[in-house]
Amino acid sequence: MRRSLLFFLFCLMLPLSAQAxxxxxxxxxxxxxxxxxxxxxxxxxxxxxxxxxxxxxxxxxxxxxxxxxxxxxxxxxxxxxxxxxxxxxxxxxxxxxxxxxxxxxxxxxxxxxxxxxxxxxxxxxxxxxxxxxxxxGAREALVYHFMKGETPPRDATAYANHVSGFNATLDPAALIGDGAAFDGSGGLVVPAAPSLAFAPEEGWTWSAWVKVEAGQSGAVLLERGDAAGRFSLRLEDLSVTARVEADGAVLAETPGNAALTPGNWHHLALRLEQERLALFLDGLETAFVETALPPLQGDLRVGMNAAGEAGFIGALDEMRVSNTARSAxxxxxxxxxxxxxxxxxxxxxxxxxxxGGESHSYFAVTLANVTVDGWVVIVMLAIMAAISWVVMVSKGLVIGRVRKDKPRFQQAFARISGSKVDALDDDSVDTEDDSNESALLTALSGKHEHFESSPIYRIYHAAVHEMHHRSARAVGAQAVPLELSPQAVNAIRATMDSAMVRENQKLNSQMVLLTIAISGGPFLGLLGTVVGVMITFASIAASGDVDVNAIAPGIAAALVATVAGLAVAIPALFGYNYLSSRIKEISADMRVFADEFVAKIAEQHS
Structure with a gap:
């Protein structure tokens, strides 16, 4: 017993096998x-x-x-x-x-x-x-889908009760696929057949989806029989009534409780059984009469009476006849x-x-429901994301090199900060010679790969070259000391300011692409979502299925575009803020250096 219990518990712990x-x-x-x-x-x-x-x-x-x-x-x-x-x-x-x-x-x-x-x-x-x-089933004696390409309509059941006369047209915008449109000048005729006969003990049911745009007086929706006995469905304004006649006299007629709404599809059903006739509207019994039903035979006419008059104006879809009284x-x-x-x-x-037939992931189901326009927006956002990432990575590398070379140059410049600035350009002086600070400064004006990434060095280099143009050389080996006028100092400052502007332009180049990604990404994603939602609801309206399980996948797929837009904008926003702060820091360092350099040369060479 104990072993059996343990085995039972072990079986419960086993994972359930997948559906076959x-x-x-x-x-x-x-x-x-x-x-x-x-x-x-x-x-x-x-x-x-x-x-x-x-x-x-x-x-x-x-x-x-x-x-x-x-x-x-x-x-x-x-x-x-x-x-x-x-x-x-x-x-x-x-x-x-x-x-x-x-x-x-x-x-x-x-x-x-x-x-x-x-x-x-x-x-x-x-x-x-x-x-x-x-x-x-065997009780379905006639089914007309009014399918495209079937003119006149054909019976989908095994009884093959096809239309013998059809004066209507196919309506491609019906409730279920195509339907039949009647303009009041004719209808359709179904010839009599044993499968369509009415047996009181079995009953008989006719049903269809009906749409009218306005009320009509005396229009015949359905009629069957002859002068000896017939029944019909009629429109009086917007109310549908069922009438039974015998020998030209009206035996019974249902009250006009079944009212149609213009422009909407309604399901109509007429049920005959024993001595009772009932009318159903949208699945609910709205009216009935109890009367003796005469023998009903002959052709079945839809949209007109036996004389081809009292034509119906409206649309019909999914018409059926059952040779039994269908239940409510x-x-x-x-x-x-x-x-x-x-x-x-x-x-x-x-x-x-x-x-073993496992389901797709929710993410895969969502992506599978993305429409073509949604994919167009997502591809555009992917391109935008790729460009923004290229800008952020390239700018990050540039700023990284700047932050690496800037301290080296500042340290080298600090070693000559107490010396008189010499603008003579001499690349032969060794930068590692601490004994000659003036020579060290001169060396900073040459080409140095370990300083080239620093914008401060490039500003300094531009200033020294400007001083070089203003230097006076003596005959022989001895040079005349450099003296600068206030105008020359201002010219050097202007040169350094222009160099700073160019350096700031280089640092801020392509940053506008990040602002476009930040501001445009969410809006482009929202556009894709709105269009996707519109298409989803349009598809649901066309198919007539408003179940939440039908709406949810389409809405989820439409929201993918918004998610993609945010995925583009959020990293670009973080990257832009980080890079902007670093660029502002470098710009501030350039301004400080320029002011200090101009003050130093004004002090030493004026």
């Missing part, structure tokens, strides 16, 4: 969690065979270039990492970094956030495995999984196969 990898042929995968809790889609009952919409964009996915051009290598695997899931791609645009993919979920639990699926990608040898018909939870799942909220799916981090 579905196939070694795929390099990457992304975890997607199905959130049916109140914080997510708020699904109160379990559902089966639910097609969910996977929206990929720069806000939640940054590896479009790792996928084949048309998404052929995308695969969806159940949470057990073994069972493939049927899917099909409605839109895949790696250039604009956007994808819309429908995945069939066999079982969607209620009020839970523990069920996940995996999206695998990154296999250049993969073949396309899409299965549009398998992406929907099912309709709610469609609203929260497809609409602007899109809070059914929670997108996790991307992982790679190396190391």
């Amino acid at each position: 990898w579905w196939s070694d042929d795929w390099q990457y995968r992304k975890q997607i969690t199905l959130d049916t809790t109140a914080a997510g889609a708020d699904i109160a009952e379990p559902l089966t065979d639910v097609p969910v919409l996977v929206r990929l964009h720069t806000g939640n996915f940054g590896y479009f270039l790792d996928i084949m051009p048309a998404g052929e290598d995308i695969r969806f695997i159940a949470g057990d990492d073994k069972t493939p899931l049927e899917y099909h791609i409605e839109k895949f645009d790696p250039i604009n970094e956007m994808a819309l993919i429908w995945v069939r979920i066999p079982e969607l639990p209620a009020s839970a956030a523990t069920r996940s699926i995996w999206m695998y990608y990154g296999n250049p040898d993969a073949v396309d495995a899409q299965d549009a018909a398998g992406s929907f 939870a099912w309709i709610q799942a469609a609203v929260n999984g497809q609409g602007p909220a899109s809070n059914l799916l929670v997108y996790g981090e991307d992982g790679q196969q190396e190391g």
